[in-house]
Amino acid sequence: MKKTTNCQTINMLLTGQYSGSQLGSFMIGQDFGLKKTDIVRGLRIAHNIEELTATPDNTSGAVLIPFAELKKIAFNLFDSNKNEMTINNLPAAALVIVGSEQIRRSFYCEFNQAIDWSQSIINICSPLTALPAGQYYSLPIQVYF
Amino acid sequence: MIIPKSYAFEVLIGSTPQAGLKLNFPNNLGQLNGKKIIGIEVYSADQLTNGVLTYATNTSAAGCRQAVLTLVEGTTEKVKEIPLYDLIPQVNGGLQRELEPFICNISKSYIKLVATSAIVLNNVFVVNFIYL
Numbered sequence: 001m002k003k004t005t006n007c008q009t010i011n012m013l014l015t016g017q018y019s020g021s022q023l024g025s026f027m028i029g030q031d032f033g034l035k036k037t038d039i040v041r042g043l044r045i046a047h048n049i050e051e052l053t054a055t056p057d058n059t060s061g062a063v064l065i066p067f068a069e070l071k072k073i074a075f076n077l078f079d080s081n082k083n084e085m086t087i088n089n090l091p092a093a094a095l096v097i098v099g100s101e102q103i104r105r106s107f108y109c110e111f112n113q114a115i116d117w118s119q120s121i122i123n124i125c126s127p128l129t130a131l132p133a134g135q136y137y138s139l140p141i142q143v144y145f
Numbered sequence: 146m147i148i149p150k151s152y153a154f155e156v157l158i159g160s161t162p163q164a165g166l167k168l169n170f171p172n173n174l175g176q177l178n179g180k181k182i183i184g185i186e187v188y189s190a191d192q193l194t195n196g197v198l199t200y201a202t203n204t205s206a207a208g209c210r211q212a213v214l215t216l217v218e219g220t221t222e223k224v225k226e227i228p229l230y231d232l233i234p235q236v237n238g239g240l241q242r243e244l245e246p247f248i249c250n251i252s253k254s255y256i257k258l259v260a261t262s263a264i265v266l267n268n269v270f271v272v273n274f275i276y277l
Contacts, residue, residue, distance in 0.1 A: 023200050025197075071190075071191070071192060071193055071194045072193075072194050072195065074153065074193060074197045084150075086149070086150040086151075087148065087150065087151050088151060088152040088153060088176070089152065089153035089154070089197040089198075089271075089273070090151060090153060090273070091153070091188050091192050091193040091271075093188075093191075093192040093193060094186075094188070094192060094234070097239075106239065109148070110146065110147045110148060111147060111148055112147050112149070113149070123197045125193065125194060125195035125196065125197050125200055126194045126195040126200065
């Protein structure tokens with residue numbers, strides 16, 4: 001595994017459109033300031049109890065998404081260099097490494113491709129537990145280059 | 146294992162569960178036709194609560210202990226009757242089962258039930274192919 005050269009944490013805010021009874025596939029629609037042609041070597045989501053107990057985003061009032069809600073989410077990731085949706089229906093829980101829900105015996109879930117987050121998709125497979133009006137779930141993802 | 150491409154799909158428990166029942170993989174996975182499979186994973190409800198395509202309830206880890214998986218290449222059962230539970234990364238040290246690259250005859254591949262106490266009609270199994 002290569003040494004980490006750069007890690008950016010992107011923070012998806014799962015707004016009201018993903019809460020309540022909403023199911024379906026939604027385009028993420030933003031690039032989080034990352035270049036869509038940079039090669040991503042790995043992705044990792046911190047476990048909300050074992051690793052990170054609150055969101056790094058302290059401006060939106062968002063609640064760090066618990067693992068029980070994370071299990072309801074899967075991702076389709078778009079590779080802009082190949083112009084193809086290369087990763088399909090990958091459970092978000094598969095990006096959680098440590099804790100009682102340890103999934104992979106590696107530092108992160110390994111890739112070697114560009115990711116265009118604006119054309120990637122988040123799949124809500126089961127309704128997220130509704131939050132009070134105006135409150136969101138925060139889903140921070142570590143992106144390793 | 147570096148994931149070049151992956152596709153997770155559902156295998157529906159579409160008939161009354163009984164030991165010996167074969168559940169064929171779906172025949173509408175055009176994206177995987179002709180592609181070389183290099184790895185496989187299974188996700189239980191402990192990782193993904195519902196299938197992504199139909200949102201049907203995913204099978205529990207206990208249910209995954211009651212099924213085996215067979216992959217067919219051409220007409221040959223190349224990977225035969227691996228316990229589904231063994232393919233869940235969480236329960237085998239985070240390892241993905243790596244395969245010598247081959248083109249899978251997807252519609253002929255299947256999951257077979259060996260017991261049924263934790264199997265529920267109209268639930269799904271979620272299988273993830275890693276491919277080139």
